Amino acid sequence: IGEGRTATLLEQQRPNVFQMTVGNIHPGDRIKVELGYTELVNSEEKIYEFVYPTVVGPRYSGESGSQESSWVKNPYLHQSQPPTYKFGIDVTLSGGMPLKSVQCPSHDADIKYQDQNTAHIRLAEHDAYDGNRDFILRYRLAGESVEPGVLIHRGTDENFFLMMLQPPERIRTATRVQREFIFIVDVSGSMSGFPLETAKKLLTDLIGNLQTGDIFNVLLFAAGSHLMSEKSVPANPQNIARAIRVIGNESGGGGTNMLAALSRALALPGDEDGSRTIVIVTDGYVAIESEAFSLVRRNLGRANMFAFGIGTSVNRHLIEGIAVAGMGESFVVTDPAEADGMAAKFRKYISTPILTNITYKSSGFEIYDVEPAGIPDVLADRPIMLFGKWRGNRPGQIRIEGILGSGERYKREIDLSLSTDGNENSGLRYLWARDRIRMQELFENNGQDKRIQEEILNLGIKYNLLTKYTSFVGVDSEIRTSGGKQVQVYQPLPLPSGVSNLAIAGGKGVRTRGTVMFMKDPDSPRKLNIESQNEKAEDTTDSTTLRINEINVDPEIAEFSVKEQIGGWFYQLQSCPIPNAIKGRSARIVVTFSIDSTGHVLNLVINGAGGMEKYLRSVIQEWKFSNLPPVSKAIRVSWKIDIK
Incomplete structure (x- = not known):
């Protein structure tokens, strides 16, 4: 870059987080980046799922002693601000056999079938700015036998x-030992709003369905941690109700000291003859993945570890890694409507293992x-x-x-x-090498094990893979800039859908913003100052707030789905500034609207909102409902909101 050449550097910050730096770009330049990767799409319950992450959520790095976390400080846009770029994705799905069903639960997508084995999936044009959540594609193949x-x-x-x-097939058995469950719940700032409300619904189901004879405990954590009871308590109606109250009183705030919470949970005394299961519920917005994996691995045998990721763009590297290190399973809940199904899946897993003590042996080669x-x-x-x-x-x-x-x-x-062997299977060498690297990185202890570090480096070089120790560099042969001042440009990321401003910088009311610079000509840089960095927000805390009173939906078949989605979005309305004339008083707002066949809000009427109507209208009009049942007419919603 110092020589005036256009250059690029692609680095891996995490196995699922990559950062590209490009230098000596002139005004009007069009930069096209092509990346290739090989991934194995696995099935569960005969459903295949492909996930393409679109944005990296903010990470809390307060527990990390590492010096390699500069990427964690990347600036973010504010909640509800649209991305500064468009997102589109075209997928050609070739199943190799007839496709039974294809679904995109994360986005509004156009799905067309070329033939019985092939489908084309394209994002709808009005979703062009929805690169703030994971793109998820699920499909089933025809025929139940695999x-x-x-x-x-x-x-x-x-x-x-x-x-x-x-x-x-899973075989049920009546033989049971006493089961103990430790629920570790993230109540930090990044969980405020939709993620925490979804977590509450999930935990109400998980804890509420514990069986007679089970014992359990709840550990809440943010900057610190709080244990519901010094030792696990019986899963009776009184203790279950108490746990649900404790979790329900949380609103989210503060940092995310996950390591301390994990250590505390793993150190709790337990029954050696019993079966302990630890369930951690979080969005995973931390920068201590390697330390967490090592901690779990060191305590392997003390408990099975299950991890629930909550949100539209969770840290899957952490969620899946904890489950692998703890010999458990991982779950990701991207929508409140999925909470019941994920809870049922968890209960199914822990009921009886399908197969244990598995070994393998080769013959003939x-x-x-x-x-x-x-x-x-x-x-x-x-x-x-x-x-x-x-x-x-x-x-x-x-x-x-x-x-x-x-x-x-x-x-x-x-x-x-x-x-049969063919060129189409050449990707196996990359899949094997990537899986070997993944397992090595899981237990590398943040670069402390030099033997593992050297093995990762050698694998990256031999198989031409990006790793934390190997990077891709490209340098243009042409010298494009002579002299002039080089200006660094920070590209802010959007907050993942459903994540509030409390996630930024890990603290309530603290916002980290970036300075964006662009080059008009090599000698005359101009600066566009978005907002000053680390500026503290004004304290607008007031006891007056908005609360859901009643929601009526017609036709009734759509009631559950509509209520679930309104409940998940309601935190957006609770951010509405309360006018001084209303503060300290009780009042009621009545909202009515229709939902068309595409999920958009029409005919919005708001009564009783006074000075809040403009804000409420701007938020509700942006809502787009999904997973609605097929109905012959527009869905009508009548909704009462109390101001208390």
Whole structure:
């Protein structure tokens, strides 16, 4: 860059967070960036899910002693500010067999079928500024039976294989030991509003459905932590009601000291003969992933670890990593309407394992560098997967053995020699290397283990992969700038959908904003000052607030979905400034509107709002309802809001 050449640097900050820096860009330049990656789309309950993250949520770094967290300080736009860029995505889905269904629950998408095996998915034009939440695509294949899947690739110096085996059916058993559940709940600033309200709904279901004989405890954390009881209590109606009250009183605020909360939960005394399960509920907006994984891994055997990610753009690296390190499962709840289903799925997982004590052995050929090194217990209806390398003239067989939930032995042999090898399987080498790197990074202890650091570096160089120790650099041969002042440009990110301003800088009322600069010509930089950095907001705290009184929906079939979504968005209205004439008084606002077939709000009428009407109208008109049942007419909503 100092030589006047256009240059770019692509770095990995986390396995799912990448940062690109581009230098010597002139006004009017059009920069096109193409990135390629290989990903294995797995299935659960025979549903495949592809997730494309669109934005990185703000991270709280107060617990991290690392010096590599400059990316965490990236500026963010304010809540409800649209992104400064457009987002579009086109997907060609080729299932290899007939597609039974295709769904995009995160965005309004146009889905068209080319034939029975292929579908094209494109984001609707009015969603062009919705790059503030994960793009999620789910699909099912026709036919309920899933045959073993085997892919092989014969390379010039290494051969690779991938084996996927559908587990046996879950077997119920009446044998139970005492179960203990520790619920760790994030009530920090980034959870304020939609995420925390969704978490409350989820936890009400999880705790409310504990069984007689179970014991449990609740640990709330933000900058500090609060334990409901010094030791776990029986899951009786009185204790369940108390726990739900404790969680329900939280509104969210402060930093996110997750490590301290995890350490406290893991240190709680327990029954050695019982079964302890730790459930952590968070958006994952922290920068201490490696430390958390190491902590969980060091305590492996003390408890099974389940992680629930709450929000539209959660830190999946943390959520999934905690589950892998703790030999548990991960869940992501992106919408309040999903809370009941996720809670039911969790109860299903912990009822009885599908398969335990799993081992594998090859015959007829040699396999090595297999990932995972040990197969964890199978709790979900998800294929057993093995990546690895093989030697020999041709691949042979792999035998899988384990113990069913009933106690019976399970055996299955897969013949890899029946699989065909083609160039389309060349991605196996990248999938294997990426999975090996992922497991190494999980337990690297933030760069302290030099042996693992060197292995990650060597894997990145050998397989041409981006890692935390390898970067991609591009330098143009042409010298484009001679002299002049170089000006740095900060590109602010939008806050993920549903995340409030309290998430920024990890504290209530503290906003971090960026300074955007652009170059008119090399010698005359101009500066556009968006807002000053780290400016404290005025304290507008007042006891007067808005509360939902009653929501009526016609037709009744749409009532549940509409109420759930209004409840998830209501925090946006609670940010409305209360006029001095109303403060300290009680009043009622009546809102009526229609919802058309695309989910948009029409015919909005607001009565009794006084000076608040303009703000309320600007917010409600932007709402877009989704997952509505098919109805023959517009949905009518009549809604009463109390001011107290």
